[in-house]
Amino acid sequence: MKSNSFDVLPDERVRAVLRRLHGEADRQVPGVLLQFLPKLPRMLLGRPVDVPGAEVAFADKYLAIEQAQGAFCYLTARALRARTIVEFGTSFGVSTLWLAAAVRDNGGGRVIGTELLPEKARRAQANLEEAGLASFAEIRVGDAMQTLRADLGEVDFMLNDGFPLRALDVLKLVTPALRPGAVVVTDNVGVFKADYRDYVTWVRDPRNGFASMTVPFRSGTEYSVRQPDAP
Numbered sequence: 135m136k137s138n139s140f141d142v143l144p145d146e147r148v149r150a151v152l153r154r155l156h157g158e159a160d161r162q163v164p165g166v167l168l169q170f171l172p173k174l175p176r177m178l179l180g181r182p183v184d185v186p187g188a189e190v191a192f193a194d195k196y197l198a199i200e201q202a203q204g205a206f207c208y209l210t211a212r213a214l215r216a217r218t219i220v221e222f223g224t225s226f227g228v229s230t231l232w233l234a235a236a237v238r239d240n241g242g243g244r245v246i247g248t249e250l251l252p253e254k255a256r257r258a259q260a261n262l263e264e265a266g267l268a269s270f271a272e273i274r275v276g277d278a279m280q281t282l283r284a285d286l287g288e289v290d291f292m293l294n295d296g297f298p299l300r301a302l303d304v305l306k307l308v309t310p311a312l313r314p315g316a317v318v319v320t321d322n323v324g325v326f327k328a329d330y331r332d333y334v335t336w337v338r339d340p341r342n343g344f345a346s347m348t349v350p351f352r353s354g355t356e357y358s359v360r361q362p363d364a365p
């Protein structure tokens with residue numbers, strides 16, 4: 135049977151906004167691939183490609199998680215009964231909408247999103263409002279290494295979807311706030327293998343308090359669970 139990721143969402147208003155946003159994101163994919171073309175030789179040689187300031191080159195691009203990943207995050211957050219979710223990398227808010235819907239359907243709470251670029255954060259806020267989810271998300275504008283430094287509360291779920299360069303630093307910053315059993319989902323570890331090598335090595339080292347594996351979504355998604363006996 136053909137899967138329809140949007141079917142997991144009970145609210146047609148949220149489904150309608152996400153359908154539009156995923157459509158726009160999908161139409162940008164060929165342009166994004168073109169932008170990556172010059173980096174292809176480095177990727178094939180197993181070298182890192184992320185560079186400081188890369189956000190600016192993708193300022194008009196969604197770079198969103200795919201629909202199935204959105205549904206997977208929504209269902210995971212529902213299963214965890216997540217009330218507090220941290221998101222590194224909000225962009226135009228596609229993942230934020232999936233997560234805010236989960237928080238609302240769990241009875242309330244907040245998604246703490248983070249976006250470096252103010253215009254992207256503004257668009258994400260407008261999309262949350264259109265979906266009726268604005269009161270379940272707070273988008274912090276600026277570098278996640280600063281904006282996630284305080285006021286997180288006890289975190290049930292984290293989507294680590296900023297650029298790879300900062301992924302491990304941001305995870306280390308948020309880790310003390312993760313409750314036992316919290317889940318961390320990190321997109322693109324398969325595509326940006328070299329960029330995420332240190333991240334994956336760290337999160338899979340049991341001494342750091344996670345159990346972790348790659349889930350075979352198109353781009354390779356690392357799925358990590360904070361262990362109850364974590365240090």
Ligand SMILES: C[S@@+](CC[C@H](N)C(=O)[O-])C[C@H]1O[C@@H](n2cnc3c(N)ncnc32)[C@H](O)[C@@H]1O
Pocket residue numbers: 189196197198199222223224225226227228229230248249250251254276277278279295296297300
């Ligand atoms: C892959 S996109 C996020 C896509 C989004 N999660 C979605 O599914 O729609 C990554 C985003 O992280 C933002 N970003 C990169 N580095 C950042 C940083 N240090 N702090 C906050 N945001 C950052 C970029 O501007 C970009 O919009």
